[in-house]
Amino acid sequence: xxxxxxxxxxxxxxxxxxxxxxxxxxxxxxxxxxxxxxxxxxxxxxxxxxxxxxxxxxxxxxxxxxxxxxxxxxxxxxxxxxxxxxxxxxxxxxxxxxxxxxxxxxxxxxxxxxxxxxxxxxxxxxxxxxxxxxxxxxxxxxxxxxxxxxxxxxxxxxxxxxxxxxxxxxxxxxxxxxxxxxxxxxxxxxxxxxxxxxxxxxxxxxxxxxxxxxxxxxxxxxxxxxxxxxxxxxxxxxxxxxxxxxxxxxxxxxxxxxxxxxxxxxxxxxxxxxxxxxxxxxxxxxxxxxxxxxxxxxxxxxxxxxxxxxxxxxxxxxxxxxxxxxxxxxxxxxxxxxxxxxxxxxxxxxxxxxxxxxxxxxxxxxxxxxxxxxxxxxxxxxxxxxxxxxxxxxxxxxxxxxxxxxxxxxxxxxxxxxxxxxxxxxxxxxxxxxxxxxxxxxxxxxxxxxxxxxxxxxxxxxxxxxxxxxxxxxxxxxxxxxxxxxxxxxxxxxxxxxxxxxxxxxxxxxxxxxxxxxxxxxxxxxxxxxxxxxxxxxxxxxxxxxxxxxxxxxxxxxxxxxxxxxxxxxxxxxxxxxxxxxxx
Numbered sequence: 001x002x003x004x005x006x007x008x009x010x011x012x013x014x015x016x017x018x019x020x021x022x023x024x025x026x027x028x029x030x031x032x033x034x035x036x037x038x039x040x041x042x043x044x045x046x047x048x049x050x051x052x053x054x055x056x057x058x059x060x061x062x063x064x065x066x067x068x069x070x071x072x073x074x075x076x077x078x079x080x081x082x083x084x085x086x087x088x089x090x091x092x093x094x095x096x097x098x099x100x101x102x103x104x105x106x107x108x109x110x111x112x113x114x115x116x117x118x119x120x121x122x123x124x125x126x127x128x129x130x131x132x133x134x135x136x137x138x139x140x141x142x143x144x145x146x147x148x149x150x151x152x153x154x155x156x157x158x159x160x161x162x163x164x165x166x167x168x169x170x171x172x173x174x175x176x177x178x179x180x181x182x183x184x185x186x187x188x189x190x191x192x193x194x195x196x197x198x199x200x201x202x203x204x205x206x207x208x209x210x211x212x213x214x215x216x217x218x219x220x221x222x223x224x225x226x227x228x229x230x231x232x233x234x235x236x237x238x239x240x241x242x243x244x245x246x247x248x249x250x251x252x253x254x255x256x257x258x259x260x261x262x263x264x265x266x267x268x269x270x271x272x273x274x275x276x277x278x279x280x281x282x283x284x285x286x287x288x289x290x291x292x293x294x295x296x297x298x299x300x301x302x303x304x305x306x307x308x309x310x311x312x313x314x315x316x317x318x319x320x321x322x323x324x325x326x327x328x329x330x331x332x333x334x335x336x337x338x339x340x341x342x343x344x345x346x347x348x349x350x351x352x353x354x355x356x357x358x359x360x361x362x363x364x365x366x367x368x369x370x371x372x373x374x375x376x377x378x379x380x381x382x383x384x385x386x387x388x389x390x391x392x393x394x395x396x397x398x399x400x401x402x403x404x405x406x407x408x409x410x411x412x413x414x415x416x417x418x419x420x421x422x423x424x425x426x427x428x429x430x431x432x433x434x435x436x437x438x439x440x441x442x443x444x445x446x447x448x449x450x451x452x453x454x455x456x457x458x459x460x461x462x463x464x465x466x467x468x469x470x471x472x473x474x475x476x477x478x479x480x481x482x483x484x485x486x487x488x489x490x491x492x493x494x495x496x497x498x499x500x501x502x503x504x505x506x507x508x509x510x511x512x513x514x515x516x517x518x519x520x521x522x523x524x525x526x527x528x529x530x531x532x533x534x535x536x537x538x539x540x541x542x543x544x545x546x547x548x549x550x551x552x553x554x555x556x557x558x559x560x561x562x563x564x565x566x567x568x569x570x571x572x573x574x575x576x577x578x579x580x581x582x583x584x
Contacts, residue, residue: 006055010027017062074180194536240256353553500532
């Protein structure tokens with residue numbers, strides 16, 4: 001039996017855009033080992049997901065598979081070219097021998113059907129079994145993927161499950177017919193680091209139990225290091241490097257691979273800025289790469305913040321006046337009401353939180369989804385009304401402030417939301433979106449003055465003047481995040497809450513946005529509350545750090561001290577779940 005389960009040969013996939021064929025995948029060849037885990041890594045737009053969709057014959061118009069072969073070596077059979085099969089023959093293999101876990105489980109699961117019905121449906125589609133037998137197999141699968149109370153979860157709808165539980169349901173559905181190949185397309189991108197670690201361990205355990213082959217797609221080489229045996233690095237539709245995981249990590253030959261390795265915040269050093277892919281390579285107008293001769297360790301070590309600089313900043317912050325003082329803050333939501341509407345139980349999203357943020361400080365707020373960190377951030381701005389406690393900003397009590405006074409104060413307090421696309425009006429151009437808050441508060445005189453200011457702000461976030469006239473859908477995720485930052489700067493705030501503002505970005509784009517936020521803090525003297533579930537990102541950004549768990553602050557202190565000497569078991573659990581940089 002050959003060691004290769006699937007052989008991709010000279011595959012090209014094009015997308016027709018304005019009478020031009022864009023090559024999303026450009027003549028790649030790749031072998032998927034039998035019984036192993038292959039990682040495919042690259043930024044958004046590199047072609048990794050299109051490659052996976054091609055394997056499943058799921059590329060839809062305006063995309064098409066232009067050329068190539070995908071040879072599937074089924075056990076005990078001659079190789080079959082998946083691209084030459086009829087739609088009916090391919091449908092019989094898809095979900096049966098070849099299965100896929102998609103990036104966002106909520107969009108892949110039917111919201112009108114219970115989780116049990118959906119998994120049982122996949123089983124009955126490919127196996128000749130009764131409803132009762134399919135139900136029993138579904139319960140067994142739910143136990144196999146370590147879902148709690150499998151019998152209860154059978155009857156639940158997708159919206160009633162957490163992100164990690166929905167992803168486990170998707171894994172159960174994918175392995176229900178014991179596939180030879182499982183493709184996992186960014187299955188942990190939007191998950192907390194602890195849930196991500198659990199999903200990675202689960203996939204590895206299932207692979208070892210069943211002997212199936214796994215293709216794991218991600219933008220994070222740190223995640224690949226946790227799970228894969230082999231890795232292929234994709235850049236602009238091509239494979240720039242591939243080989244055993246240890247070899248690629250310790251001796252990366254392509255500058256793009258070195259950039260991906262370097263741009264995650266290191267765990268053992270405090271840098272004054274993060275490396276980005278541009279530190280290792282430049283691309284000219286013709287698309288040719290010019291390599292910069294830096295090694296990963298060499299560049300990372302050159303960016304370590306000098307100890308005197310860190311000490312001077314710490315001393316400066318200790319002498320700064322408090323900007324925000326929070327005392328015993330509570331934000332509760334009704335969980336259950338009686339027949340007559342009386343609240344009988346509460347969800348205590350924020351439960352007795354107290355802290356102080358000094359002028360010019362970055363306070364990191366870290367914790368898993370559901371811990372209350374986003375609710376805390378919104379409560380501080382009175383976007384969510386507090387149940388009790390006190391919020392004092394620049395000596396003013398916010399809880400008792402009227403609507404007109406609060407609106408005036410909001411010029412000084414801004415928030416950058418997690419999803420920039422949903423926080424931008426798709427019907428407004430980028431310029432209109434940035435000008436809108438200026439109009440609301442009557443700033444910069446006239447239309448010409450506001451336009452000049454908007455173009456100036458676009459320059460501050462490394463966007464071009466012509467972007468003023470474009471719409472949000474014409475930009476990448478990283479560019480949209482920069483637009484939202486420019487809009488937040490429009491009112492000259494002194495206090496900004498960054499709510500998971502880099503969570504959904506590629507690690508290379510994430511590094512650029514984090515560097516931008518640091519640069520703007522130095523230029524304008526901003527005070528940040530930086531919210532994230534990724535403790536390594538919070539450590540890089542923050543002067544001090546708060547760890548939140550179940551509505552309360554579990555631990556607080558200087559960022560480096562909390563990371564190096566965690567006191568609470570919960571903080572230790574978060575640190576243990578962070579993907580480790582194999583080069584460091």
